[in-house]
Amino acid sequence: MTELDPVIHAQARLRVCATLASLADGDRITFPRLQELLGMTAGNLSTHLRKLEDADYVAITKAHQRRTPVTYVELTRTGRRAFEDYTASLRELLNPQVTEAGTS
Numbered sequence: 001m002t003e004l005d006p007v008i009h010a011q012a013r014l015r016v017c018a019t020l021a022s023l024a025d026g027d028r029i030t031f032p033r034l035q036e037l038l039g040m041t042a043g044n045l046s047t048h049l050r051k052l053e054d055a056d057y058v059a060i061t062k063a064h065q066r067r068t069p070v071t072y073v074e075l076t077r078t079g080r081r082a083f084e085d086y087t088a089s090l091r092e093l094l095n096p097q098v099t100e101a102g103t104s
Contacts, residue, residue, distance in 0.1 A: 002089040005082055007055045012040065012048045017083045020058065020075035028061070028074035049073060057082055 008017050015038055023029060029037075035045050052058040057079030061072040075083070 002092050004089055004093075005086045007051060007057065008082060008086045010048070010051075012038075012044065013052055014086075016045070016048055016052060017057065017075065017079065017086075020073065021080060021083045023075070025080065026074070028059075028072040031071040031073055034073055052079065055079075055082075 008014055016034070019034065019037055020029070031042075031045070035042060038045065040048075049058060049060065053060055055078075056076055059074050059076050061074070063070055063072065
């Protein structure tokens with residue numbers, strides 16, 4: 001049986017990954033915009049981003065726009081691959097192949 005990636009499997013982290021995966025490869029989003037899209041508190045989002053960052057699934061970049069600090073979040077290549085593998089595993093679990101004997 002296929003195992004689901006425990007880093008992504010938590011509901012909040014799955015939502016983060018799905019949102020970031022909807023961006024084009026290499027695109028990033030600001031922390032406040034991601035927070036707004038997901039309807040999460042800053043603390044909760046930060047906690048989940050840390051776990052994803054520790055797994056090298058997301059990259060956090062801190063910069064400045066003029067004098068205002070801004071934090072960008074993007075899915076890494078490793079994170080994109082992990083999310084693709086996760087969704088493939090989920091599809092496999094939801095649509096098991098019928099064996100030759102006609103059972104699942």
